[in-house]
Amino acid sequence: xxxxxxxxxxxxxVLTVNGLTLVASKTCSGTWHQVxxxxxxxxxxxxxGTCRHLAVALEAQQPERPVxxxxxxQVNRLFAGQCAICRSSxx
Ligand SMILES: [Zn+2]
Ligand SMILES: [Zn+2]
Numbered sequence: 356x357x358x359x360x361x362x363x364x365x366x367x368x369v370l371t372v373n374g375l376t377l378v379a380s381k382t383c384s385g386t387w388h389q390v391x392x393x394x395x396x397x398x399x400x401x402x403x404g405t406c407r408h409l410a411v412a413l414e415a416q417q418p419e420r421p422v423x424x425x426x427x428x429q430v431n432r433l434f435a436g437q438c439a440i441c442r443s444s445x446x
Contacts, residue, residue, distance in 0.1 A: 359372065362415060364411050364414050364415055365410075365411050365414065367379060367381075367407070367408070367411045369411055369412070369415045370387070371415055371416070374391070375389055375390070375391050376389075376390040376391075376408075376411075376412035376415050376416065377389055377390070378390060378395075378407075378408040378411050378412060380397075388406075388408045390408050390409055390411075390412035393409065394409075395408045395409050395412070423438035423440065423441060423443065424443075425438060425441050425443035426438060426440055426441040426443070428440050428441075
């Protein structure tokens with residue numbers, strides 16, 4: 356069984372387990388919302404068809420992005436070893 360790694364994304368606590376993403380509830384501590392594919396089990400999703408957990412889970416499913424040491428921003432893609440934002444070398 357893979358170790359559970361809790362991550363902090365957009366100030367939310369996030370766990371990813373076997374394709375399922377769990378996002379800690381802010382209103383109800385100790386509760387985790389399950390996000391699977393493009394669905395979440397929270398009330399907000401039920402009413403609006405979208406919610407914050409979904410956005411956070413989507414981000415959690417992206418591979419870790421490198422952070423530029425110069426400008427401190429996350430870089431979408433390494434562009435020939437350079438930061439696409441400030442153009443500084445990333446190595
Ligand atoms: Zn939700
Ligand atoms: Zn940069």
